[in-house]
Amino acid sequence: MDLLRLGCFAVFVALGLLAARAGGRTDARRFTNRLIGYVLAVTAVVGLVQQESWPFTTWSLVSGTPARHMTSLEVEGLDASGRGYVVDLRVVQPLSPEELASWLKANEDRLGPSGQESLGRFLLQRAEEGRQRFLDGGRAAPNQWLLGPADAPYHFHDAKTWKSTAQVPAAPFTRLRAWFLEWDIDERYADDRRVTRRLLFEYPRPPGDGRSL
Amino acid sequence: MTGEASSGTSAWARFWYGPEPARNLAAARILLAATALWVVLSRHDLPGILAYPPEMWAGVSPERRVRFLMVFGVGFDRALYALLHAALLCALVGLWPRVACFVAGLLCYHFAPFETIIRTANPYLRGLTIPCLGLLVVSFSRCGDALALWPRPPAQPPPSWAYRWPLRLLQVLFCQIYLFAGWSKLFTTGWSWASAENVRGHLLALNQALVADPGASWGYAVARHPLACSTLAWAGLALEFAFPLVLFSRTARRVLLPAAAVFHAANSVLFRIFFQNVPLLLLFVDWDALARIRRRG
Numbered sequence: 001m002d003l004l005r006l007g008c009f010a011v012f013v014a015l016g017l018l019a020a021r022a023g024g025r026t027d028a029r030r031f032t033n034r035l036i037g038y039v040l041a042v043t044a045v046v047g048l049v050q051q052e053s054w055p056f057t058t059w060s061l062v063s064g065t066p067a068r069h070m071t072s073l074e075v076e077g078l079d080a081s082g083r084g085y086v087v088d089l090r091v092v093q094p095l096s097p098e099e100l101a102s103w104l105k106a107n108e109d110r111l112g113p114s115g116q117e118s119l120g121r122f123l124l125q126r127a128e129e130g131r132q133r134f135l136d137g138g139r140a141a142p143n144q145w146l147l148g149p150a151d152a153p154y155h156f157h158d159a160k161t162w163k164s165t166a167q168v169p170a171a172p173f174t175r176l177r178a179w180f181l182e183w184d185i186d187e188r189y190a191d192d193r194r195v196t197r198r199l200l201f202e203y204p205r206p207p208g209d210g211r212s213l
Numbered sequence: 214m215t216g217e218a219s220s221g222t223s224a225w226a227r228f229w230y231g232p233e234p235a236r237n238l239a240a241a242r243i244l245l246a247a248t249a250l251w252v253v254l255s256r257h258d259l260p261g262i263l264a265y266p267p268e269m270w271a272g273v274s275p276e277r278r279v280r281f282l283m284v285f286g287v288g289f290d291r292a293l294y295a296l297l298h299a300a301l302l303c304a305l306v307g308l309w310p311r312v313a314c315f316v317a318g319l320l321c322y323h324f325a326p327f328e329t330i331i332r333t334a335n336p337y338l339r340g341l342t343i344p345c346l347g348l349l350v351v352s353f354s355r356c357g358d359a360l361a362l363w364p365r366p367p368a369q370p371p372p373s374w375a376y377r378w379p380l381r382l383l384q385v386l387f388c389q390i391y392l393f394a395g396w397s398k399l400f401t402t403g404w405s406w407a408s409a410e411n412v413r414g415h416l417l418a419l420n421q422a423l424v425a426d427p428g429a430s431w432g433y434a435v436a437r438h439p440l441a442c443s444t445l446a447w448a449g450l451a452l453e454f455a456f457p458l459v460l461f462s463r464t465a466r467r468v469l470l471p472a473a474a475v476f477h478a479a480n481s482v483l484f485r486i487f488f489q490n491v492p493l494l495l496l497f498v499d500w501d502a503l504a505r506i507r508r509r510g
Binding site: 189 | 259266272280319352353389392393428436437
C-alpha cells in the first residue's frame with residue numbers, strides 16, 4: 001500500500017510537470033484540466049473513505065469518541081544524590097512528546113530489556129543536554145534554537161514543564177525513570193489526584209534486576 | 214453540445230480559468246513558503262530523528278521508507294534539510310521561484326513524515342501538508358510573474374487564466390481541511406459526535422493530558438456546561454461544512470474567514486489543538502485589489 005501511495009503522489013507530480021510544460025501552448029488547458037481532475041478525484045476519495053494517501057489526507061480531527069482511560073508519559077531524572085526531577089519532555093524534539101508517548105504506549109510490551117536500555121540511554125542523554133541548556137540560560141526545547149517562543153507549536157500544545165531553574169538540579173542527571181501516568185477522565189475530573197503512576201523502566205537498571213539483555 | 218452541458222462547461226471555465234492578477238498567485242507562493250519556513254525553522258535537526266534509537270524505527274517498514282525516500286544517511290539528509298531552508302527562502306523572495314517551489318515541495322514531501330514516522334505515515338496536522346501540495350502546484354504555474362526578484366517579472370502582466378487555476382486549486386485544497394474534518398466526525402462517530410457528553414469528554418481528556426493544572430483551564434470551564442459543549446460542537450460542524458462557500462461568495466469570505474480564525478483560537482485555548490496553517494486563510498484575500506486601493510488612497 002505504501003508504494004501505491006507513492007505512485008499516487010508521483011502521478012500528481014507527473015501531471016503537474018506536463019501541465020507546466022504545456023503552459024504557453026494552445027492545448028494547455030487540457031493538461032491543467034487533467035491535473036485538476038486528478039487532484040479533485042484523489043482528494044475526494046481519500047476524504048470520503050478516510051484512508052490517507054499523504055499528502056492527500058483525511059483531515060480527521062478529534063473525530064472519534066474520547067478515550068475514558070488516559071495514559072501519559074512522565075520521565076524522571078535523578079541526580080547522584082538520588083533526588084528526582086520531572087524532565088521537560090521537549091528535550092526529545094524534534095520528535096514531539098506526544099509522538100514519543102504514543103509510540104511507547106503502542107510498543108511497551110515489545111520493547112524488552114535491551115530496548116529499554118537503548119531508550120533509557122537516549123532519554124538520559126537528552127535530559128542531561130536539556131538540563132545544561134536550560135541552566136546555561138538557553139531553552140529546554142531544541143526547536144526554539146532560532147525563533148525562541150515564536151516557534152511553530154506542535155499540533156497538540158506540549159506541556160512546558162521547566163519554567164524555573166529550581167525545577168532542575170545543579171548536578172548532572174545520572175539515572176532516569178520512565179513512568180506512565182494513568183487515569184479515568186471522570187474520576188480525575190472529580191479529583192485531580194486520582195492518577196496512578198506505573199514504572200515502565202529505570203536506566204541504568206538497578207542492581208538486582210535480574211532480567212537478561 | 215446541449216445548453217445544459219455548455220452552461221456546465223462555462224461554470225467550470227469561470228471557476229478555474231477566469232482572469233486573475235499575477236500578484237494574487239505570487240502572494241499565495243509567498244504565504245506557502247513563509248508558512249513552511251516557519252514550521253521548518255521550528256523543527257530543529259529533523260533529519261536527526263534517523264539517529265534515534267533503532268528500536269524506535271523497528272516498526273517502520275522498508276516500503277514506508279521508500280515511500281518517503283528515507284533511504285539516505287543522516288549526513289546527506291541534513292544537507293537536504295539545509296537545501297529545503299534555502300529553497301523556501303528563494304520561493305519566498307522570488308529567486309528562481311518555480312524551481313525553488315518545486316524543490317521545496319518535493320523536500321516537504323520527504324521531510325514532513327519524519328515527525329510522525331515512528332507511529333504513523335500520515336503527518337497531516339503538522340503544518341507541511343498544504344505547503345507540500347501547494348508549493349508543487351504553484352511551481353507548475355507562472356508563480357514568478359509578480360513579487361519576484363529573479364528572473365525579473367514582466368511589468369504589470371495582465372490578469373490571466375494562467376494565474377487563476379493554481380490559486381483556485383490551492384483554495385480548494387485548503388477548504389477540504391474543513392469539509393473533511395466535518396465529514397470525518399460523521400463518518401467515524403455519526404451525529405452523536407455533536408452531543409454535549411462527547412465534546413465534554415474531549416475537553417477533559419485533552420486538558421488532563423496536556424495542561425499542568427487542568428482544573429484551571431478554559432477547557433474545564435466549558436466542560437462544566439452541557440449547553441456550552443453542545444453549542445461548541447454544532448458551531449464547529451456548521452463552520453466546517455459551510456467553509457467551502459468561500460470559494461463562491463465574497464459575503465461568505467467576509468463571514469467565514471474571521472469565523473475560522475476564531476475557531477482556531479478557540480481550538481487552541483479549549484482543546485489545546487494548534488493549527489500551523491492559520492496564516493493560509495490569507496490565500497483568500499484579493500491582494501491585487503488591496504494594492505490598487507492603497508495606490509489610489
